[in-house]
Amino acid sequence: MTALLDISGYRLAFDGFEGRAQVLDGIDLRVERGETVGIVGETGCGKSVLARSIARLVEMPPGRVLGGTIRFAGEDVFAMDGRALARLRGHGVAMIFQDPMTYLNPVFSVGAQMVDVIRAHDGAEGRPKRPRRAAREAAAALLAAVLLPEPERLLHRYPHELSGGMRQRVLIAMALAGNPQLLVADEPTTALDVTIQAQVLRLIGDLVAERGLTLLLISHDLGVIGALCRRIVVMYAGTVAEDADARTLFARPRHPYTRGLLAAVPDLARPDRRARPIPGHIPNLLDPPPGCRFHPRCPLAVPRCAAEKPALREVDGRRVACHRAEEAAA
């Protein structure tokens, strides 16, 4: 059966004044229907631009695809015409982002924006656009589905009147409007307080379970990923470093970067274990290191690591891109 999402050998660069930044360097990732996959990595690892590529939201130029394909439900995303793309966005893939205020229009009420979204989906799916009144009822039902109190009244309110947590719920409601198969959530709770984060993550978890959604959750926070995802993909400098079942990854990381990342996170429950830094800096992608992009910071690096890019291969029940993965057992 075809995977819901199949990214193969995907390479993306950005052309700028200073040259060409190679932001994604051969990404291979298959996501099956119903999976909950987390992508974790630090600034510049390419996790957000990968997420946006799925719905073809990367502007080209300055972006430029150097190779590879992205298939959604078997269809090549880069070959889609305007109609197919409109259907992909919303009905295929829905996205929510870190800062809900940026994605809400401050001068229109919540209701007006949701009605537009709902009717646009009708158009994209080739149905007659439903009347505004019916769309308004659908909008209220969606707000109720994300557990916002008094949805009818909320339709009249403006984004600035809502708290951060409520705005993110409104965006989640909009994301559900197209009845998506894949929900891509890019740092959905990073701008929220911890008690509100707990509420929003629970909501996302419940919606994914109830509606049988496939989830792709992007975060820099291993705690957020660990709360919602059964499978974790670790990215570093535009490459997939490791891809494993969540339990396996946390218990027995194989890639030296995964191990460094886990050791760098302070853990409230284990105060005796101090957070340990990873030496060095993330590389400049205008001139990335040859071979394995992590080798300049890697405690296990050998000359081969600077000469030859490690392939993503099966080791010990997960995929890992490291020449020394067999030796790097925790």
Add this chain to the structure above:
Amino acid sequence: MSEPLLEVQGLAKHYVLKGGRVVRAVDGVDLSLAPGEALGLVGESGCGKSTLARLVLRLVPPTAGKIRSQGREIASLSDGALRPLRRHMQIIFQNPHAALNPRRTVFASVAEPLVVQGMAGTDVQARVAALLRQVGLPEGFLWRYPHELSGGQKQRVCIARALALEPRLLVLDEPTSALDVSVQAQILEFLQELRSRLGLAYLFISHNLAVVRQVCDRVAVMYLGRIVEEGPAERIFASPRHPYTRALVASVLPPRPAGLPEAPLSGDVPNAAEIPPGCRFAPRCPLRMEICKARDPVLAPQTGAHRVACWAALD
């Protein structure tokens, strides 16, 4: 015990909005900090932790209350009288990218406090070079501009600038929140080493409890302008007494496949312009009783230097 480096009593900062509504950002805080001690200040957005930090440095004037710093009452001192005291209390902000002037070299930024306090000539350059060494940056960085530095390096430059005048108190307002975890760990390690080397006291503000636990001896939890619980870090995190502290601790997501947290609190953080009567946490509190809606609990001592403002925790 030696005299506290910093002691505040009944400290308040109210802002009056157009139309007369009053935002009680900080609303009656008692706190003390010993020389060389690290106190963590935690709470969610809008709880008043950053306003409190700016008050103890007298960057904003208080509406009411006393601030005793380095043996002097500073709540109502004039700017001129404050200047000699300011060198001993410095602040580090969250975003090092915004805290450095992009058109000034590292040297110019770090030298500025020295020049303001009257140092001149070759002394300045030698001192700035020494400061960079202290924060672990090579001397070659003196003539670089902020855009040539990474986030962690910029934060080190900010720390060097704060150290220029040999402070005794460093206020750190979310110093690692804008940094990646691998860099955060570097800065945390460095801050701990710096404190033991220089005997600095820290007022360390963060929303990240795990970070606070790593750095601080003592922790104060703020909610809507008040401290609701305060005590030794290990007690606060291992056996929190206040229901708000419990909720905060329960909301922390461990770096493990732990599943979803029980959402322990419903509702949003209320607005400091509409503080509820009685205990201000009562509307969200799972342990709410009749008395909580009527009477405001005081921060009462418990065993072991632990204070809690909660009617339910008083037995």
